[in-house]
Amino acid sequence: MSFSTQVKDDLTRVISSKPCCRRAEFIAFFLINGNIRIGNGRRLSFFMQTEHSASVRKMFTLARDFALEREITVHRRTQLHKNQVFTLNVPPQERLTAFLHQLGMVDDRGCLRLVFPEQIREQILGAACCRRAYLRGAFLASGSISEPEGSYHLEFSSLEHPQADLLVELLADFGLNGKIVRRKDLEIVYLKGAEEISQLLNIMGSHRSLLEFESIRVTKEVRNQVNRQRNCDTANINKVVNAGMRQVRDINYINSTIGLSQLPRNLRIAAELRLDYPDYSLADLSEISALGRSALNHRLRRLAEIAENIREYGTEEWDR
Ligand SMILES: [Zn+2]
Missing domain, CATH: 3.10.28.10 (Homing endonucleases)
Structure with missing residues (x-):
């Protein structure tokens, strides 16, 4: 009907x-x-x-x-x-x-x-x-x-x-x-x-139909919300993976130019951690390393800057 x-x-x-x-x-x-x-x-x-x-x-x-x-x-x-x-x-x-x-x-x-x-x-x-x-x-x-x-x-x-x-x-x-x-x-x-x-x-x-209408409407809204959440999750995962890949690229670049051994110890630890877990989020990395999130974030940003400096000024001029 x-x-x-x-x-x-x-x-x-x-x-x-x-x-x-x-x-x-x-x-x-x-x-x-x-x-x-x-x-x-x-x-x-x-x-x-x-x-x-x-x-x-x-x-x-x-x-x-x-x-x-x-x-x-x-x-x-x-x-x-x-x-x-x-x-x-x-x-x-x-x-x-x-x-x-x-x-x-x-x-x-x-x-x-x-x-x-x-x-x-x-x-x-x-x-x-x-x-x-x-x-x-x-x-x-x-x-x-x-x-x-x-x-x-x-x-x-x-x-x-x-x-x-x-x-x-x-x-x-x-x-x-x-x-x-x-x-x-x-x-x-x-x-x-x-x-x-x-x-x-x-x-x-039309009260009986109203109930049915409302229940279908709620189901639809929940489904839309779940889909939105799922899209949002996917977007976040992509963001994490992209950030990880960019950092791995930078670290590999530093390694192939000046070598990781030339880095201060705290940066080297962060670089090796990232190379070991390229797809981990900052929170995940922080958890397995017992390093604070903001300290880790700071070190990874520093690594990106170093790679950028090497690209721009060559291996001799990188800013220690
Ligand atoms: Zn009347």
């Missing part, structure tokens, strides 16, 4: 005990996914379609609050993946006009207005509980989310312009930064980033 389907399954199980929220959720689904039909004798009906069967069953339940007569039908797509499509049909009936009135979609003269009901917005989305419910309905109608193992992406797709604007506003109410992108003649609102997606799952009430 895809993570999108899992989140939707989760959301269909959340049935609010408050009529205000049930109404907001149904209206979100209707405004995004509903199609109004004007039939013979200008009789109105509408239908809402989705491939997610539990969503349609939930809308069937929520429509009870509006006392709408309704039925669910199923058919299989003839093209593409031949998926099943579930339709909630609301046939022509007295109550339908009342329902559309509630949405401000029928004006005082009884004319249909296919616009977003700006004037009743406060009434439907005034309370935070209802704004959460609206986002839930919107996700059921048009949402999808990428698998959390990959990159983080959540979107509401196929939106008319006013719907996209409204979603961005509602997301902003909860401190989320929804972005709009146009695809063909419709719009998409999307969220990026684990933090924001996680918050939205919480806001919509």
Whole structure:
């Protein structure tokens, strides 16, 4: 099962005990996914379609609050993946006009207005509980989310312009930064980033999926950290080995020019130690020789200077 389907399954199980929220959720689904039909004798009906069967069953339940007569039908797509499509049909009936009135979609003269009901917005989305419910309905109608193992992406797709604007506003109410992108003649609102997606799952009430999302996210972060640490360790090892090799080169150079025996005793000891353990770090050398780290570091630096002086001024002039 895809993570999108899992989140939707989760959301269909959340049935609010408050009529205000049930109404907001149904209206979100209707405004995004509903199609109004004007039939013979200008009789109105509408239908809402989705491939997610539990969503349609939930809308069937929520429509009870509006006392709408309704039925669910199923058919299989003839093209593409031949998926099943579930339709909630609301046939022509007295109550339908009342329902559309509630949405401000029928004006005082009884004319249909296919616009977003700006004037009743406060009434439907005034309370935070209802704004959460609206986002839930919107996700059921048009949402999808990428698998959390990959990159983080959540979107509401196929939106008319006013719907996209409204979603961005509602997301902003909860401190989320929804972005709009146009695809063909419709719009998409999307969220990026684990933090924001996680918050939205919480806001919509998708708690089971939220837990799974968070646990995958933590696993991923730990894995990234381990990889970073490993890269860092490798870099350190390379640094140690490079430093050792450079010192061995210098010491060999001193030996081949003036000879190690010409060095003061403390430098000779350090030089021989380095030649014996070319890949040891300073700390390792210090440990096996019982010489202090800073003394050892000083001597190795001194050896590098001597080699440098010999290169520059010749064997006669090296600085004792
Ligand atoms: Zn409410």
